[in-house]
Amino acid sequence: MGENKNNKAIKSTVKNGISFGSCLAMIISYTAWKSIPWAIFHGLLSWVYVIYYWVKY
Template identity: 65%
Template sequence: MKDRNHSGPFFCATISKKENNMEEKNQTIVKKTVKNGITFGTCLAMVISYTTWHSVFWAIIHGLLSWIYVIYFILRY
C-alpha cells in the first residue's frame, strides 16, 4: 500500500506553499531591518553632529549622509 502522507501532488503543493510563505516572511524581515537601520544611522549621525558642532544646519547635512558620517566620525575622532 502506498503511503499517502508523503507522496502525490497535494504534499508537493503543501511544501511549495510553506517555502513561499517562509521566503515572504524573510523578505519582510529584511526590508524592516534595512528601514530601521537607515533610520537609526540618520538619527545617530544627527545627534553626533549636533553635540559636536552645535549647528542644526550641519546636523541636517550629516543626517543626510547617515552612516557615512558616523563611520567618518569614528575614524577621525
C-alpha cells in the first residue's frame, strides 16, 4: 500500500516537472525568436531546449 502512494507521488512530480519544462521552453523560445510556431515546437522538446538554450547563450 505504501508503494502505491509513493508511485503516485513520483508520477505527479514527473508530470509537473514536464509541464514546467514545456512552459519554460515556450517562454524562452517566444522571447528569443518572437514566433509562436517555434515556441510550440520548443515546448514539445521541453527540458532539452531549456538546457540547450542555457548552454548556448
